[in-house]
Structures are given as structure tokens and as C-alpha cells.
Amino acid sequence: MKTPVINAKGVCLTFETNDGPVQALKDVDLGIERGEFVSFIGPSGCGKTTFLRCIAGLEVPTGGTLTVNGLTPDEARKARSYGYVFQAAGLYPWRTIAGNIKLPLEIMGYSKADQEKRVEKVLGLVELDSFGKKFPWQLSGGMQQRASIARALAFDADILLMDEPFGALDEIVRDHLNEQLLALWARTQKTIGFVTHSIPEAVYLSTKIVVMSPRPGRIAEVIESTLPRERPLDIRESPEFIALAHRVREGLREGHDA
Amino acid sequence: MSLLKLLVVLAVWGGLWALNARLAARGHHIRAIRLAVPVIFGLTLVLLWEMVVRLFGVSSVILPAPSAIAQRFAAETPTLWIDFVQTMLKGALSGYVLGCGAAFVTAVLIDRSPFLQAGLLPVGNFVAALPIVGIAPILVMWFGFDWHSKAAVVVVMVFFPVLVNTVAGLQATTAMQRDLMHTYAASYWQGLVKLRLPAAMPFVFNGLKIATTLALIGAIVAEFFGSPTRGMGFRISTEVGRLGLDMVWAEITVAAIAGSVFYGAVSLIEKGVTFWHPSQRG
Amino acid sequence: MTKVVPVLTVIVALVLIWYAAAVGMNAQWARDQAARAETTLGFGELVVDTWSQDRPVLPAPHQVAQGLYDSVLAIKPTSKRSLVYHGWITLSATLAGFGIGTLAGIALAVGIVHSRAMDMSVMPWAIASQTIPILAIAPMIIVVLNSIGISGLLPKAIISAYLSFFPVVVGMVKGLRAPDAMQLDQMRTWSATNSQTFWRLRLPSSMPYLFASLKVAIAAALVGTIVAELPAGATRGLGARLLSGSYYGQTVQIWSALFAAAALAAALVVIVGLIERGVLKRMGMAQ
Incomplete structure (x- = not known):
């Protein structure tokens, strides 16, 4: 069996704080295969964001091994292996939407013509075709977040890491963006790591749901989704969906009681 | 009556x-x-x-009427212009450009050294609160009576406010913005040019605006310590001595107009550069 | 604590640069003297000489320290050559002006916040006045007031009051408007009167803004007083010491007066800062 795209073995991370050491991650074992959509769900302090940041090389584990595309996370970062979407869109207000999407392309040294082509392509992917010349503050929150996803898609990275990207948006916008994200995933075949605290969101999007629990942050349960890859919004009323959501909720409760 | x-x-x-x-x-x-x-x-x-x-x-030696000041202003326009050129263009403006430029470059240079920042920032903040005009007599001794000494006073006066504001501005990015650059594996210079300098601009312009008033004050007050026979500070102090208060008021009018125009010009450039900042979107 | 080492390093570096600059700038005179005496100076002698001249272009730090010691500690505070005496003259005018300017500034700010007509009429001028080198009128005010028989502390205090007035107005207006719409609506739901809203909401909210502008204002007031001491005839105060030093080429005197003024400014800003900390702490607003 070939090694997974993201491979974690016994990953630990301890922060030194003023109140003594805090164990943010303890013995995390996880393999993510190419093309999977993996959600991390759990209460705050369970280490889901920390683990995503470890994959991105933004935090360095204090124990265990973690590889991304067979490289260390830092090497993978330098090889620009992934796009990262933060909780807030974090677009630069002094750049237009197109200018923001060009930012990583400029840094990575893509040619001018290539930049233009890619901007146009990803703007289409997130359905913002006619908004390239607008400034971020002229757009709604949901559109800004779509632009930040486009920014993460613009360069050739086959991994997409998303840290509660829709957490700050209202329910209706969120549903719409979830649907779009699934379509995008189907079209681009990317491997996606997705942090959320919403059970329906995790169940609706994922092929694999990683339930985490706090103090110390660890994996409580890994649930393989039984849903088909093709998922209309109303799948959320199906018995299969409700059963999965129930399992996730049970997993969260057990992790909490433990 | x-x-x-x-x-x-x-x-x-x-x-x-x-x-x-x-x-x-x-x-x-x-x-x-x-x-x-x-x-x-x-x-x-x-x-x-x-x-x-x-x-x-x-009495006009106590308070001249506005009409008298206006008459004097009209009659003495050539003299006022000569004084304006001497004090504003030669003294204040050249000192402003040099001082602000030096402060900006210094801020970017010490940006890579947290040690220097930790050391220079408190010292800079301290110096910015001092009555720096006091160095005018020393600089007049060193650089002579002409505009060079006035420009030197202005350089020292504007340096610290611009330095302190620029350093603060370069630190004004959020952790998320810096993380984003990190995920792109951006180099130090890419991070500086693409993120931190643009983000610093509202702070830099805050310093530049404070510096416009300081520059005019420095250039005028330095002339009280010695100047050639032209310049706004020179004219004010000699006309006060002769009780020609209408001329003093005319010079003050010029100073007020010059100050507002200078400040307005910098604000206009600021509007162009930091159009994206919430305070400018209105 | 972590800041002490870098700050000390920077200060030591500045002193070293100062010593080096003293050698460079005073060397010409030392060489001329030596040439006149038909001797040549070795490097060591040159350095010693440049750090101990009577009227150096740039006095060395220890000469300024000596000058400060002589005019602050080694002399009766009532003597005309004592910097304590001159400093007190400057300080008293500064404090008087600062007090007048602050009270007037707060009063105008209260008026502006409560009267739309005043707001629209006065506020643009208050803001515009901050871009104008107001200090330029200092000599005129001194001379005019002298000519109608007012001299001494009051003219200087008027100038420093004028300079501290505008920052306080602008800062205080901002502060009194700091409460947001929700807080003001909350007062309205309790049908609070205007004065209740003022004393219980607006005034407390304005304190951080007021103190921020007081620090600017007191520094401005000191500069105002010093510049007001410059016009011919003034013999008392730090400004007069600066001017007489520059007339007679007494560089050590200039530098001593300059450091005294700097110390005074620093002390005043620090005192305002301490009061700010105390007040905000009692109000539970300290960070």
C-alpha cells in the first residue's frame, strides 16, 4: 500500500505557557489519501486547528512524525504544496480581488500572462467572474471568503487546507458555499483538510470525519462516510445522513465525557 | 457712548x-x-x-484691523514671497524631505532587528516628546545663518515622529496575514514589499502629517536665532521690534496658508495611497 | 526588563557616537591652536584637547554633565546662573498656561458636543488650526502684552495656553463622542437626562482620549513657553538661557539648558502618564 498524502504517526505538540505546559495534541495517528475530503470536528481546544497548522508547517510538532507528499511539512510549505484558507478572508484591502488572487502567483514567480489566465480561471471556479476589479471591502462576507478560496486555488497545489472558512457566515450563505465547494472538489480532484465545528457541514462535505476531543487534544474517532460522492443539498434529510450525524454527535459526547 | x-x-x-x-x-x-x-x-x-x-x-501697534493687514499683504507681496521661498521652500521643505526620508529608511533598516527596535523605539518616543526646537541655536552655530541650518533643525524635528510611526506601522500586520505569507513560503523582502509596507502606510502618513506642522515651526523658530535678512521668522522678529504689527500679521497669514496647503497636500497623497483604509473610505 | 538591555545599548552607542563626533568637530580648533604654538598634536593629545575645550563646537558629554552639575547642584537655586531658577520660571509659566488651556479646551469641547451650531462653526477651525505653525505669533503676543503693561509670567502662560488648547479640544471632542450608539440608546431607554448621560457615560468614556491629548498638550505648552522666552529682553527662563548662550557662543551653557528643558519635558509627560494610569486604574479602564 502506498503512503498517504498526509501521514501522521504519534504526532504530539506541547505549548509552553505562563501557566505551565499545555498538551495541544497527543498521539495523533492519521492517514489522508489523495482526493479525500477530510473534516476535523470537535469542541474548541481539541486541537483541530492546531493539527491543520502542523500540516501547513505553521506549527512544529514536538513529537511523532508528520509527512506531506512524503516531505516534512516545512519542506512541503517551501515546495508550495498546499493552499490555505483562514477563518477570515484576510484579503488585502489595498489590492483588488484580482490583485489579491495574483499575490501568491507574484510571490511564486508565475509569468504575467500566466497570472492573468489563472486569475480568470479561478474567479470562474468560485463564480466571481465579474468582480475582479472590485476591492474586497466592496464585497459581502461570503463573496470575500469565495475570493480567498480562489486565492488558495490559483497556484498548482493539490492540497487545500481550510480552517473554519465559513464559520463567520450566515446559514444560507454557508449552505450555498458548501454546495459550491463540493462541486469544486469534484472538478479539481484536490485533497482537502477542513476544520469545522458544525456537524451537518462535516457530514455533508466529507469522505472521512475525524472527531477530536480536548485536554489533551486527540482523535476520538474516525468515521468513514457512507454517502455517495454526488450529494445534492437535500441529502441532508436522508436517513443515512441523519444516522451519520448521530454517530458524529455520539463520538463528540463520548470524547467529552472521557 | x-x-x-x-x-x-x-x-x-x-x-x-x-x-x-x-x-x-x-x-x-x-x-x-x-x-x-x-x-x-x-x-x-x-x-x-x-x-x-x-x-x-x-492702536495698530496693539491690534491692526484685518483691512490694514490685507492692505499690507497686498502691498508687500514681493517681500512676503521672498520670505516664503527662504523659509518654506528652502528651509522647511528640504528639511522635511531629508528628515522624513532618513526616518523612513532607518525604520526599514532596523525592521529586521528586534533588538534595535526594542532599543530605538523607547528612545525615539522619548525624543519625540522633547522640545527639540531648542537645538536651533546649536545648529545655527554649526551650519551658519542661511537656510541650511533651518533645514537641519527641521530634519531633527521631523525625524523621530516619522521613525516611531513607521516602525509601529511595519508591525501593524495581523498574525493571519503573516501566516498567509508564510504558507506561500514568501521571502523577507516579498513579505516587506507586498504586505508590510502597504499595511504600514496609514501609520507612515500619520507621521508625515504631524511632521508638516513641525517642519514649519522648526524653520520659523530657528530664524529667531539668526538668519540672513529675509525669511518669515526673521521678518516676524524684526517687525515686532519695530511695532509693524500689520506686517507680522501678514506673515502669520502666509504661515497659516502655507501650513494648511502643506498639510492638505500630504493628506491628498495619503488619500491616493491609502484609499483602502476604513478612515479614507468615508 | 527585556527592554532595558536594548535601550541601554542604544543610549551607550549614542554617547560613544557623541564622543567621536566631539573629536571630529572640535579637531579643527585644536589643530589651529597647536599650529599657532608651533607644535603638532599626537592622536591622544588631540582627543584629550577636543574633549576639554572652553568653547567647543560640540561639547563632550562629560562637559555637559559638568555644566549641568555646576548650574543645578553646585549653586544656590536662587542664583541667576542656576538652571533650577530658570527652570522654575519656565515651569511655572508652562503649568499656568497648561491649566488655562486645558480647562478652556474641555469647556469648548463640552459646548461643541452639546451644540450642533458650535460643532459646525468651531470644529473645522479647531482642526485646521493644528496644521498652522501657531508658535510664530509668540514674539508678537509677548511684545504687544508688554506694551500694554502686562509682563512676566502671564504673556508666556497665554502662549502655552494657546498651544495646549487645540489638542485638548480635538481630543476631548473625540472622547466625549466615544460612546457608541448602543450605549447612548441604553441611556435613552432609562430616560436619562442630558446631564446624567454626560456625567455617567460621556465624561468617563472620554478619559483615555483626554489623557492622550494632555500628554501632547503639556509638551506643546513647554515648547510654547521656551519660545516665548526668546524675544529680545527676556533674561529669565530656559529659553533666555538658550538665546544668551547662542549670543556669547557658550555652547556648554546651551547644551545644559537644552538638557534641562528635555528633562523637564520628560518629567512633565511622565507625571501626566502616571496620573493617567492612576485615574484609569481607579475607573477600571487600565489595560
């Missing part, structure tokens, strides 16, 4: 104030009225000033 005069003055004041109060109450959302109210207020003050000087026969 003088009671009657006083009543006239008060009546004019009351009448114009009532007009302003009504305008303000009725049309505070109308752009033209928002502009008109302060203008009427300013004109009222000038009118009252003129009336008081005339009605009470105030």
Missing part, C-alpha cells in the same frame, strides 16, 4: 450667531450648509475684529 458701541458689536455677533444656529439646526445634512457654517463663523470673527478696532480706536 462706548456702551452703545459695545451693544452694536454684541448685536452683530448675536445676529450672525443666530443665523448660524438656524442653518446648523435646519440643514446639517446638506453639503453646502456644512461648508457655509464654518465660513460664516470665520467671517463673523473677522468682521467683529474690524468693528472693535474701528469703533474703539484700537
Whole structure:
């Protein structure tokens, strides 16, 4: 069996704080295969964001091994292996939407013509075709977040890491963006790591749901989704969906009681 | 008799104030009225000033009437222009450009060293609060009476506010923005040029705006310690000595106009550069 | 604590640069003297000489320290050559002006916040006045007031009051408007009167803004007083010491007066800062 795209073995991370050491991650074992959509769900302090940041090389584990595309996370970062979407869109207000999407392309040294082509392509992917010349503050929150996803898609990275990207948006916008994200995933075949605290969101999007629990942050349960890859919004009323959501909720409760 | 005069003055004041109060109450959302109210207020003050000087026969060595100042202004335009060139263009502006430029470059240079920042920032903040005009006599001794010494005073005066603001601005990015650059594996210079310099601009311009007033003050006050026979500070101190107060007021008018235009010009550039900042979007 | 080492390093570096600059700038005179005496100076002698001249172009730090010691500690505070005496003259005018300017500034700010007509009439001028080098009128005010028989502390205090007035107005207006719409609506739901809203909401909210502008204002007031002491005839105060030093080429005197003024400014800003900390702490607003 070939090694997974993201491979974690016994990953630990301890922060030194003023109140003594805090164990943010303890013995995390996880393999993510190419093309999977993996959600991390759990209460705050369970280490889901920390683990995503470890994959991105933004935090360095204090124990265990973690590889991304067979490289260390830092090497993978330098090889620009992934796009990262933060909780807030974090677009630069002094750049237009197109200018923001060009930012990583400029840094990575893509040619001018290539930049233009890619901007146009990803703007289409997130359905913002006619908004390239607008400034971020002229757009709604949901559109800004779509632009930040486009920014993460613009360069050739086959991994997409998303840290509660829709957490700050209202329910209706969120549903719409979830649907779009699934379509995008189907079209681009990317491997996606997705942090959320919403059970329906995790169940609706994922092929694999990683339930985490706090103090110390660890994996409580890994649930393989039984849903088909093709998922209309109303799948959320199906018995299969409700059963999965129930399992996730049970997993969260057990992790909490433990 | 003088009671009657006083009543006239008060009546004019009351009448114009009532007009302003009504305008303000009725049309505070109308752009033209928002502009008109302060203008009427300013004109009222000038009118009252003129009336008081005339009605009470105030001596021109104490307070010249606005009309007298305007006459003097018109008659002495060539002299005022020479003084303006000497003090504003040669002294203040050259010192401003040099001082702000040096402060900006210094801020970028020490940006990579947290040690230097930790050391220079408190010292810079401390120096920015000091009465730096006091070094004017020393710099006049070193650089001579002409505009070079005035420019030197201005350089020292504007340096620290711009330095402190630029350093603060370069630290003004959020952790998320820096993480984003990190995920792109951006180099230090890419991070500086693409993220931290643009983000610093509102702070830099804050410093640049404070510095405009300081530059004019430095250039004028330094002339009190010695200057060639031209310049606004020189003219003010000699005309005060001769009790030519209308000329002093004319110079002050020039200083006020120059100060506002200078500040306005920097604000205009700021608007262009930091159009994206919430304070500019209005 | 972590800041002490870098700050000390920077200060030591500045002193070293100062010593080096003193050698460079005073070397010409030392060489001329030596040439006149038809001797040549070795490097060591040159350095010693440049650090101990009577009227150096740039006095060395220890000469300024000596000058400060002589005019602050080694002399009766009532003497005309004592910097304590001159400093007190400057300080008293500064404090008087600062007090007047602050009270007037707060009063105008209260008026502006409560009267739309005043707001629209006065506020643009208050803001515009901050871009104008007001200091330029200092000599005129001194001379005019002198000519109508007012001299001494009051003219200087008027100038420093004028300079501290505008920052306080602008800062205080901002502060009194700091409460947001929700807080003001909350007061309205309790049908609070205007004065209740003022004393219980607006005034407390304005304190951080007021103190921020007081720090600017007191520094401005000191500069105002010093510049007001410059016009011919003034013999008392730090400004007069600066001017007489520059007339007679007494560089050590200039530098001593300059450091005294700097120390005074620093002390005043620090005192305002301490009061700010105390007040905000009692109000539970300290960070």
C-alpha cells in the first residue's frame, strides 16, 4: 500500500505557557489519501486547528512524525504544496480581488500572462467572474471568503487546507458555499483538510470525519462516510445522513465525557 | 457712548450667531450648509475684529484691523514671497524631505532587528516628546545663518515622529496575514514589499502629517536665532521690534496658508495611497 | 526588563557616537591652536584637547554633565546662573498656561458636543488650526502684552495656553463622542437626562482620549513657553538661557539648558502618564 498524502504517526505538540505546559495534541495517528475530503470536528481546544497548522508547517510538532507528499511539512510549505484558507478572508484591502488572487502567483514567480489566465480561471471556479476589479471591502462576507478560496486555488497545489472558512457566515450563505465547494472538489480532484465545528457541514462535505476531543487534544474517532460522492443539498434529510450525524454527535459526547 | 458701541458689536455677533444656529439646526445634512457654517463663523470673527478696532480706536501697534493687514499683504507681496521661498521652500521643505526620508529608511533598516527596535523605539518616543526646537541655536552655530541650518533643525524635528510611526506601522500586520505569507513560503523582502509596507502606510502618513506642522515651526523658530535678512521668522522678529504689527500679521497669514496647503497636500497623497483604509473610505 | 538591555545599548552607542563626533568637530580648533604654538598634536593629545575645550563646537558629554552639575547642584537655586531658577520660571509659566488651556479646551469641547451650531462653526477651525505653525505669533503676543503693561509670567502662560488648547479640544471632542450608539440608546431607554448621560457615560468614556491629548498638550505648552522666552529682553527662563548662550557662543551653557528643558519635558509627560494610569486604574479602564 502506498503512503498517504498526509501521514501522521504519534504526532504530539506541547505549548509552553505562563501557566505551565499545555498538551495541544497527543498521539495523533492519521492517514489522508489523495482526493479525500477530510473534516476535523470537535469542541474548541481539541486541537483541530492546531493539527491543520502542523500540516501547513505553521506549527512544529514536538513529537511523532508528520509527512506531506512524503516531505516534512516545512519542506512541503517551501515546495508550495498546499493552499490555505483562514477563518477570515484576510484579503488585502489595498489590492483588488484580482490583485489579491495574483499575490501568491507574484510571490511564486508565475509569468504575467500566466497570472492573468489563472486569475480568470479561478474567479470562474468560485463564480466571481465579474468582480475582479472590485476591492474586497466592496464585497459581502461570503463573496470575500469565495475570493480567498480562489486565492488558495490559483497556484498548482493539490492540497487545500481550510480552517473554519465559513464559520463567520450566515446559514444560507454557508449552505450555498458548501454546495459550491463540493462541486469544486469534484472538478479539481484536490485533497482537502477542513476544520469545522458544525456537524451537518462535516457530514455533508466529507469522505472521512475525524472527531477530536480536548485536554489533551486527540482523535476520538474516525468515521468513514457512507454517502455517495454526488450529494445534492437535500441529502441532508436522508436517513443515512441523519444516522451519520448521530454517530458524529455520539463520538463528540463520548470524547467529552472521557 | 462706548456702551452703545459695545451693544452694536454684541448685536452683530448675536445676529450672525443666530443665523448660524438656524442653518446648523435646519440643514446639517446638506453639503453646502456644512461648508457655509464654518465660513460664516470665520467671517463673523473677522468682521467683529474690524468693528472693535474701528469703533474703539484700537492702536495698530496693539491690534491692526484685518483691512490694514490685507492692505499690507497686498502691498508687500514681493517681500512676503521672498520670505516664503527662504523659509518654506528652502528651509522647511528640504528639511522635511531629508528628515522624513532618513526616518523612513532607518525604520526599514532596523525592521529586521528586534533588538534595535526594542532599543530605538523607547528612545525615539522619548525624543519625540522633547522640545527639540531648542537645538536651533546649536545648529545655527554649526551650519551658519542661511537656510541650511533651518533645514537641519527641521530634519531633527521631523525625524523621530516619522521613525516611531513607521516602525509601529511595519508591525501593524495581523498574525493571519503573516501566516498567509508564510504558507506561500514568501521571502523577507516579498513579505516587506507586498504586505508590510502597504499595511504600514496609514501609520507612515500619520507621521508625515504631524511632521508638516513641525517642519514649519522648526524653520520659523530657528530664524529667531539668526538668519540672513529675509525669511518669515526673521521678518516676524524684526517687525515686532519695530511695532509693524500689520506686517507680522501678514506673515502669520502666509504661515497659516502655507501650513494648511502643506498639510492638505500630504493628506491628498495619503488619500491616493491609502484609499483602502476604513478612515479614507468615508 | 527585556527592554532595558536594548535601550541601554542604544543610549551607550549614542554617547560613544557623541564622543567621536566631539573629536571630529572640535579637531579643527585644536589643530589651529597647536599650529599657532608651533607644535603638532599626537592622536591622544588631540582627543584629550577636543574633549576639554572652553568653547567647543560640540561639547563632550562629560562637559555637559559638568555644566549641568555646576548650574543645578553646585549653586544656590536662587542664583541667576542656576538652571533650577530658570527652570522654575519656565515651569511655572508652562503649568499656568497648561491649566488655562486645558480647562478652556474641555469647556469648548463640552459646548461643541452639546451644540450642533458650535460643532459646525468651531470644529473645522479647531482642526485646521493644528496644521498652522501657531508658535510664530509668540514674539508678537509677548511684545504687544508688554506694551500694554502686562509682563512676566502671564504673556508666556497665554502662549502655552494657546498651544495646549487645540489638542485638548480635538481630543476631548473625540472622547466625549466615544460612546457608541448602543450605549447612548441604553441611556435613552432609562430616560436619562442630558446631564446624567454626560456625567455617567460621556465624561468617563472620554478619559483615555483626554489623557492622550494632555500628554501632547503639556509638551506643546513647554515648547510654547521656551519660545516665548526668546524675544529680545527676556533674561529669565530656559529659553533666555538658550538665546544668551547662542549670543556669547557658550555652547556648554546651551547644551545644559537644552538638557534641562528635555528633562523637564520628560518629567512633565511622565507625571501626566502616571496620573493617567492612576485615574484609569481607579475607573477600571487600565489595560
